[in-house]
Amino acid sequence: MAPVPISSxxxxxxxxxxxxxxxxxxxxxxxxxxxxxERPTHVSATSPQSSSMxxxxxxxxxxxxxxxxxxxxELSKLASACEEWGFFQVVNHGIHLELLESIxxxxxxxxxxxxxxxxxxxxxPGTIQGYGHAFVFSEDQKLDWCNMLALGVEPYYIRNPKLxxxxxxxxxxTLETYSTNIRKVCQNLLGFIAMSLGLKQDMFNEMFGxxxxxxxxxxxxxxxxxxxxxxxxxxxxxxxxxxxxxGKGSPVGLQILKDNTWVPVQPVPNALVINxxxxxxxxxxxxxxxVEHRAVTHKEKDRLSIVTFYAPSYEIELFPLPELxxxxxxxxxxxxxxxxxxxxxxxxxxxxxxxxxxxxxQNNVSS
Ligand code: OGA
Ligand code: NI
Numbered sequence: 001m002a003p004v005p006i007s008s009x010x011x012x013x014x015x016x017x018x019x020x021x022x023x024x025x026x027x028x029x030x031x032x033x034x035x036x037x038e039r040p041t042h043v044s045a046t047s048p049q050s051s052s053m054x055x056x057x058x059x060x061x062x063x064x065x066x067x068x069x070x071x072x073x074e075l076s077k078l079a080s081a082c083e084e085w086g087f088f089q090v091v092n093h094g095i096h097l098e099l100l101e102s103i104x105x106x107x108x109x110x111x112x113x114x115x116x117x118x119x120x121x122x123x124x125p126g127t128i129q130g131y132g133h134a135f136v137f138s139e140d141q142k143l144d145w146c147n148m149l150a151l152g153v154e155p156y157y158i159r160n161p162k163l164x165x166x167x168x169x170x171x172x173x174t175l176e177t178y179s180t181n182i183r184k185v186c187q188n189l190l191g192f193i194a195m196s197l198g199l200k201q202d203m204f205n206e207m208f209g210x211x212x213x214x215x216x217x218x219x220x221x222x223x224x225x226x227x228x229x230x231x232x233x234x235x236x237x238x239x240x241x242x243x244x245x246x247g248k249g250s251p252v253g254l255q256i257l258k259d260n261t262w263v264p265v266q267p268v269p270n271a272l273v274i275n276x277x278x279x280x281x282x283x284x285x286x287x288x289x290x291v292e293h294r295a296v297t298h299k300e301k302d303r304l305s306i307v308t309f310y311a312p313s314y315e316i317e318l319f320p321l322p323e324l325x326x327x328x329x330x331x332x333x334x335x336x337x338x339x340x341x342x343x344x345x346x347x348x349x350x351x352x353x354x355x356x357x358x359x360x361x362q363n364n365v366s367s
Contacts, residue, residue, distance in 0.1 A: 016115055018147050021221035031143045032229045038142075039228055040255075040262070040296040053263045055256070056081035057271065060185070061092035063192050079196035082276055086291030087256050089271040090189070095181045097270060103178040104247050107306055109168040110149060111219040121163045123150065128216075128346050130163045135233070135350050145229040145297045147219045153179045154213040155313075175215065179308065183213055186241050186310040189274060193241075197284060199323060204283070208240070209313035212342075216307045220253060223297040231295035231303070234352045238345035239277035239309035246273065247304030254305070257292040278341070278356050279311055282333045285320035292352050314339030318359075333359040 015029065058081060059066075062074040081088035110118070123130035131149045149165070152158035153175070165171045190204040205211075220231040231253055244254070246267045254273065255262040265273060281290040297303070312318070319335035336359055344358050 016147065017143075017145055018111065018219065018221050019115055021223065026224050028223065028225045028228055032145055033225075034142055034228060034230055038230065038234075040226065040230065040294075053258065053261075055085050055263075055265055055273075056088045057268060058088050058090050058274075059092050060090050060094065060188065064094075064188065075192060075196050078192055082193060082196065082280075082288040085256070085258065086276045086289045087265065087273065087293070088275075089265075089268050089273050090185070091268065091271045093185050093272055095185065095272075099178055099181060100245060100270060101248075102174050103306055104245070104304065106168055106171050106174045107149075107217045107219075108247070108304060110165055110171060110217070111147060111304070113167060117167060118149075118165075121149070121165060123148075126347060128214075129160050134216075135346075135348075137347075137349055141349060142230075142233075144232050144295075145220060145223050146231050146295070147221070148216055150214065150216040151175070152212075152214050153308075154183065155210050158212060158214070178306075179213060179215065182243050182308045183211070183310070185243060185272065186211070186213075186308070189241060193280070193288070197287070197324070199321070203321075204240070204280075207312065207316065209316055211240075212309075212311045212313060214309045214311075216309070218295070218305045218307060220295060220297050220303040220305075222300050222302055224299065226297045226299050229297055231297045233350040234292050234294040235350035236281075236290040236292050236353050236356065237275060237277040237309060238279075238342060238355065239311040240279035240283075241310045242275045242277055243308040243310070244273040244275070245306045247306075249301075250303040250305070251298040251301045253295045253298065253303045255294055255296060257294075262294070277309070277311070278345075278359075279318060279338065281356065282318050282359055283321050283324075285324040285329055286332050287324055287329070290353070290356070311342070312338045314342060332361060334361055 056077060058078050059074060062070045118131045121131045123132035128134045128150045129152055134148055187205050191201040194203040195201050223229055252264045252266060254265040276288045276290050278290045280288050316338045317335055318338050320331050320333050325331045341358060345355055348355055
């Protein structure tokens with residue numbers, strides 16, 4: 001397919017935010033300035049309130065190879081992490097540090113390429129593969145202070161090989177190895193998440209068929225007015241599970257909405273940040289929630305995140321599992337096809353948890 005000239009986008013010309021920030025402008029273009037209510041309110045990373053609000057840390061090695069006691073304790077930690085936070089960090093996940101470092105290095109090399117080189121992989125409008133601005137559908141929509149490279153990875157047929165960068169050399173191979181490793185972590189975690197719900201361990205993995213896996217690399221340049229912009233708009237993820245790797249030395253940027261407060265996620269060295277996506281929320285009838293999150297920017301520092309979305313095969317039908325529906329937990333979601341939901345997700349702007357209204361049973365839409 002011929003590359004889509006940027007000027008043909010319905011949304012008009014989009015500046016490349018990274019180029020823009022190179023000149024260190026002191027004013028921010030209007031399209032990035034959020035309405036008052038959406039602006040990040042400053043939460044100090046060292047304030048007592050935020051340090052006592054830490055997302056849980058799960059030791060995967062204790063689940064995989066710990067003794068009976070250790071694995072039971074870790075499993076109940078996992079259950080409460082999923083139920084109360086929808087987010088947790090995983091340590092001892094089994095992925096070699098060198099691999100985490102090499103994907104980070106090669107991703108940064110990509111973002112540091114000249115703009116013309118990156119524009120060889122333009123994101124066609126209405127899709128979320130390639131380099132550019134995802135989820136932009138109108139002229140008046142506010143833009144995120146972020147550059148993205150998004151790629152479908154598995155199964156093979158979802159790939160658009162023309163969008164896989166040939167530079168930097170080794171990019172595809174590194175992404176391939178990284179994705180294989182992350183896939184195992186996802187399958188492992190889904191097993192333990194099923195167990196934490198009292199379901200059989202392979203419940204989700206069997207149900208998902210050949211799981212869909214996609215990656216989104218987010219580069220957030222520094223912004224002279226981090227108080228006015230968002231790196232990434234509030235949203236929940238349309239996946240079953242999401243695995244986020246933050247660049248070493250990146251400032252705090254990811255925030256999750258807990259009890260109506262934006263709580264910053266403090267990076268734990270070499271840990272992976274995991275969150276529950278919309279699929280698991282539906283399957284568990286809302287017991288494990290897909291929590292709303294966003295990213296904020298920093299005045300001097302840039303930030304990188306490498307995000308993997310792991311989801312069921314598109315042909316799978318999703319519905320709350322009967323094991324998790326009873327008179328105390330009445331059914332909240334209808335039955336739907338996951339492929340249809342994915343299309344709905346990528347053809348709408350990021351808008352908090354609104355996307356999941358697609359599956360909510362009418363009476364509960366306002367709840
Ligand atoms: C995402 C996401 C947050 C971040 O890509 O879905 O939530 O910190 N990213 O980059
Ligand atoms: Ni997300």
